[in-house]
Amino acid sequence: MNFKNKSIYNRRMVLKTLGLAVGASLLSKFSLASDSEQINNKLKKVLTIAHITEVHMRPEHNAPNRFRKCIEKIKEHNIDFILNGGDTIYAADYSHIKRKRVLEQLDIWNELRNEIDEYEIFSCLGNHDMWWAAPNKLDKMYGKDYVVNQLKIPNRYYSFGKEGWHFIVLDSNNNAGALDEKQRLWLEKDLEKLNREVMF
Numbered sequence: 001m002n003f004k005n006k007s008i009y010n011r012r013m014v015l016k017t018l019g020l021a022v023g024a025s026l027l028s029k030f031s032l033a034s035d036s037e038q039i040n041n042k043l044k045k046v047l048t049i050a051h052i053t054e055v056h057m058r059p060e061h062n063a064p065n066r067f068r069k070c071i072e073k074i075k076e077h078n079i080d081f082i083l084n085g086g087d088t089i090y091a092a093d094y095s096h097i098k099r100k101r102v103l104e105q106l107d108i109w110n111e112l113r114n115e116i117d118e119y120e121i122f123s124c125l126g127n128h129d130m131w132w133a134a135p136n137k138l139d140k141m142y143g144k145d146y147v148v149n150q151l152k153i154p155n156r157y158y159s160f161g162k163e164g165w166h167f168i169v170l171d172s173n174n175n176a177g178a179l180d181e182k183q184r185l186w187l188e189k190d191l192e193k194l195n196r197e198v199m200f
Contacts, residue, residue, distance in 0.1 A: 045164065047080045047081075047162060047163060047165060048077055048078060048079045048080050049079060049081060049082070049083055050074045050077070050079045050081075050082045050083070050119075051082075051083045051085060052070070052074075052082060052083070052084050052085065053084065053085025053086060053087065053126075054085070054086075054087045054126075055067065055088050055089075055109075056087055056088075056089065056090040056091075056128070057088060057090060057105055057112070058089065058104075058105050058108070059104060059105075063090075063108075064108055064111075064112060067112055068112070068115070071115075071116055080162065080163075081119060081120040081121070081122060081162065082116075082119050082120065082121040083121075083122055083123075083167075084121055084122065084123035084151075085124060086123070086124045086125055086127070086129065087126030087127065087128045087129060088109055088123065088126060088129055088151065089102070089105035089106060089128065089129060090105055090128065091105075091128045092105070092128060092129060092130060092131040092132075093128050093129070093130055093131070093132055094133070095132075095133050097131065097133055098133075099131070099134070102131045102141065106150050109150075110150070113152075121151075121152075122153070122160060122167065122169060123151040123152075123169075124153075124169045124170070124171065125144060125147055125148070125151075125156055125171050125173050126173075129151075130143055130146075130147055130173065131143070131146070144156050153169070156171040156173075156183075157169060157170045157171045157183050157187075159190050168187070168190065170183065170187070171183060
């Protein structure tokens with residue numbers, strides 16, 4: 001393998017194996033903010049973001065009211081939006097979990113979500129969020145698409161912009177936590193669309 005081919009191979013492996021990879025093959029296309037002068041020349045609005053994760057919503061252990069108390073604390077900080085890092089419900093992924101249990105957990109989450117609908121919530125898929133024990137793959141509740149719909153996100157991976165900042169949400173619920181090929185190609189294209197003055 002010559003140096004050029006080896007370099008391409010290495011860059012692809014980084015994207016393939018790191019769920020939150022930025023993309024080594026694209027770094028050379030962007031200017032990195034490496035000193036205070038460059039940062040000060042391109043000031044961006046500071047965003048106040050509430051990052052919630054591992055909510056594991058369920059009816060037991062007073063979980064709904066504990067979440068409400070958490071939200072009340074969050075509201076004190078005048079946030080711009082909420083990032084939800086996955087595992088929104090307690091568990092749908094175990095083989096013994098039945099439809100009724102999945103719906104029970106999702107109903108609670110959606111009720112809570114409606115109580116804070118003044119905030120945008122950008123979620124990603126957690127490994128406990130998908131119901132793989134559905135009777136078959138044609139069942140509407142099987143797998144990722146159903147969870148995408150329940151979480152009201154555009155896709156299992158997506159990006160969005162806020163006040164000049166670019167956010168990328170990925171789906172690492174694949175083999176060994178790697179990005180699947182379709183997602184990796186999408187990520188490359190998404191990064192290529194950014195302007196040259198981007199800070200990682």
